[in-house]
Amino acid sequence: xxxxWIVLAMLVLITxxxxxxxxxxxISAGLLLPGITLWLKPDFSIAGQLLLFSAGLLLxxxxxxxxxxxxxxxxxxxxxSLDIGNVVEILxxxxxxxxxxxxxxxxxxxxxxxxxxxxxQITAIxxxxxxxxxxxSTD
Numbered sequence: 830x831x832x833x834w835i836v837l838a839m840l841v842l843i844t845x846x847x848x849x850x851x852x853x854x855x856i857s858a859g860l861l862l863p864g865i866t867l868w869l870k871p872d873f874s875i876a877g878q879l880l881l882f883s884a885g886l887l888l889x890x891x892x893x894x895x896x897x898x899x900x901x902x903x904x905x906x907x908x909x910s911l912d913i914g915n916v917v918e919i920l921x922x923x924x925x926x927x928x929x930x931x932x933x934x935x936x937x938x939x940x941x942x943x944x945x946x947x948x949x950q951i952t953a954i955x956x957x958x959x960x961x962x963x964x965x966s967t968d
Contacts, residue, residue, distance in 0.1 A: 831871070834864030834878070855889025910954050916964060918948050926959065934958040 838860035845853030862885040863878035912929075919926045919935060924944060926935045928951075937944050938952050938960055949961035 831864050831868035834860055834867060834882075838864060851893065855886060855893065858889055859883070859885030861885075912951050912954060912959075915951050916948050917951060917959060917961060919944065919946050921946060928959065936960050938962040 838857045841853050841860060842857040845851075845857060859882045863873070863881045866881055867873050867878060915928075917926050917928045917933075917935070924935050925932050926949075927933075934957060935944065935949070936955075936958055937949075939962065942963070948964045950964045951959050952962050953960035
């Protein structure tokens with residue numbers, strides 16, 4: 830009977846790899862726990878197997894909630910980034926700029942203006958997008 834839990838865990842894991850959701854990973858880990866336990870102790874009861882499966886899912890849910898809280902704090906860290914205030918130069922018309930050796934997406938802080946080639950100051954960073962505002966030249 831242990832092989833049923835393990836095969837189900839592998840099928841759910843393959844499905845998770847194809848879909849890219851983290852929830853199926855927790856289900857797969859929950860299915861694997863009773864499978865391994867049943868393999869080590871063949872006379873493990875079905876109620877114990879279901880309890881172990883439920884505990885594995887609950888642990889996965891707790892892990893997911895804790896990681897979401899960390900991600901929320903990570904979003905506020907972008908406001909404290911050392912890149913904010915630096916100047917980036919957009920050489921071609923478009924929404925991409927080279928900054929620190931990598932290509933970044935660029936959005937204007939004021940969405941009513943057109944993004945044209947020139948110098949812009951970074952006001953925020955959202956994922957891989959630089960939020961910029963126009964820099965007035967002093968020439």
